[in-house]
Amino acid sequence: MAPKPVVILAKEKDYFDVRGAEEAFGRLRRLYKLLGAEENVKLHVGPTGHGYSIENREAMYQWFNTVTGVSDVKTEPKLVIEKEEDLYAAPKGQVSELNSRTVFSFTAATARQLEDARRVKPGALAKRVRDALDLPTSDSAPDxxxxxxxxxxxxxxxxxxxxxxxxxxxxxxxxxxxxxxxxxxxxxxxxxxxxxxxxxxxxxxxxxxxxxxxxxxxxxxxxxxxxxxxxxxxxxxxxxxxxxxxxxxxxxxxxxxxxxxxxxxxxxxxxxxxxxxxxxxxxxxxxxxxxxxxxxxxxxxxxxxxxxxxxxxxxxxxxxxxxxxxxxxxxxxxxxxxxxxxxxxxxxxxxxxxxxxxxxxxxxxxxxxxxxxxxx
Incomplete structure (x- = not known):
């Protein structure tokens, strides 16, 4: 990702401790400095609690517009709430009326296909298990x-x-x-x-x-x-x-x-x-x-x-x-x-x-x- 532009958005009163964001920012800033792009990383800490409040949204607008140059807008415009029916993904708002399938049905079908196609050769199972588990090696008994x-x-x-x-x-x-x-x-x-x-x-x-x-x-x-x-x-x-x-x-x-x-x-x-x-x-x-x-x-x-x-x-x-x-x-x-x-x-x-x-x-x-x- 580095040295692409990144802004970290945190909140002072969040139950996710803001010190974690500050520590991450410090580490990123050192990395970006080594790459000659220290200006491409920024930390914004909003004053309120958990959530994407207007302070953080406007910080994102400003960062995005500065990086892309598409606009000089720095504040959030008045929001227009769309009508519910304009947001429908189906004529009556319910995709279940379109003879749709559930996520579970796709997962089950894939499991059946994999079972039909899967062949485990004798002697190959142990390696497959070890690889799937990503097991480390050890050369001595534990203390x-x-x-x-x-x-x-x-x-x-x-x-x-x-x-x-x-x-x-x-x-x-x-x-x-x-x-x-x-x-x-x-x-x-x-x-x-x-x-x-x-x-x-x-x-x-x-x-x-x-x-x-x-x-x-x-x-x-x-x-x-x-x-x-x-x-x-x-x-x-x-x-x-x-x-x-x-x-x-x-x-x-x-x-x-x-x-x-x-x-x-x-x-x-x-x-x-x-x-x-x-x-x-x-x-x-x-x-x-x-x-x-x-x-x-x-x-x-x-x-x-x-x-x-x-x-x-x-x-x-x-x-x-x-x-x-x-x-x-x-x-x-x-x-x-x-x-x-x-x-x-x-x-x-x-x-x-x-x-x-x-x-x-x-x-x-x-x-x-x-x-x-x-x-x-």
Whole structure:
């Protein structure tokens, strides 16, 4: 864009902090100065609150007219409100009367076309998944901190040691290691197998309330059991969007971090998959040679991708996993959040392709969920 003319319009009393606009302007001005066009960038801060008020509109008129030279007008003329019927896009104002189609119908049709055309060759799926998720590389196990021990939570075992793994600075995954005895230090070396659970919303809550976890611990009491909150979930859930109850709101932290991931071309679910892969790398340093990867709901999606990509995973159990992305694309209404989606995924693969590949790792699917969040 630089050195093309740009004006930043901000508001002094906006709930979007004006200091952000000032900081952005300062950085842009330095860049434009290096390009010999410092006069091509400007900041205007209007005196009122959020909105495109007359002060900011007139600042835009003046900037546009100065840059283009089409007019010397600096104030807004008296506005004429058009008659409603003059603005109709259809004879009676309703396009539904023209036998029109909804946006959802186009999306569903495209999903069907992609499904019919999509072919995933054997051995190509892992690369497609890695490319779609834009996964970074790692050459060492993550560093970690030992947190305070957990007791009295009514977990399937009486004690738990919590670890904060620095999967990708500053992102942290919180991992609980269950034990029959109190353990206050690093994980003891263990060359046996391990079970790792990736939570839906909270490992802490689900260790207390999810029957599947109690079932797994009782079935294999000698197997070391870990439960994990990837970034943005459970103990690593940020409260950056207006309080502790904002997580599932329309503009809560889960949505905003997912939106940022789309804008930066790093899907949020890919970042969470990377967390799971880093946890698995950490378990290698402990000595574990095989892992039974278990997940539920939202956690089942990054767990699916991680299981596909990690040779350490030998068994997979998924409860309430999304049946397919095609189901969401074909549904007029769905409950799965943006943080679970991979942009453009249906051009490359779908979740059933991953599930089919994981049959080689003893995949167990329990009550898969459809687009509406209900068992199919």
């Amino acid at each position: 970690y901190r030992i947190l305070r021990p957990v007791t009295g939570r009514k977990y399937p075992k009486p004690f738990a040691t919590a670890y904060a793994l620095e999967t990708e600075k500053p992102a942290v995954a919180v991992v609980y290691r269950l034990d029959d005895q109190q353990h206050l230090s690093r994980p003891p070396k263990n060359t046996g197998g391990a079970t790792v659970y990736v939570s839906h919303h909270s490992a802490d809550a689900e260790l207390r309330d999810e029957p599947l976890l109690t079932e797994l611990v009782k079935a294999e009491p000698k197997t070391v059991f870990y439960a994990c909150d990837v970034r943005g979930v459970g103990e690593s859930r940020p409260d950056t969007c207006g309080g502790t109850n904002q997580f599932l709101t329309a503009y809560g932290s889960d949505y905003f971090y997912a939106a940022h991931g789309v804008m930066l071309d790093r899907p949020y679910v890919g970042q969470k998959t990377f967390d799971v892969l880093r946890v698995l790398e950490w378990l290698k340093t402990v000595g574990h040679k095989e892992v039974h990867l278990v997940a539920k709901g939202w956690g089942a999606i990054p767990a699916t991708f991680a299981a596909l990509l990690s040779g350490l995973v030998t068994r997979v159990t998924l409860k309430n996993a999304l049946a397919s992305y095609s189901d969401v694309a074909r549904a007029e209404q769905y409950v799965w959040p943006l943080s679970c989606f991979v942009p453009g995924v249906l051009r490359s693969f779908d979740l059933p392709d991953c599930y089919a590949a994981l049959a080689a790792k003893q995949l167990r699917l329990i009550d898969p969920w459809g687009a509406d969040g209900k068992p199919k």
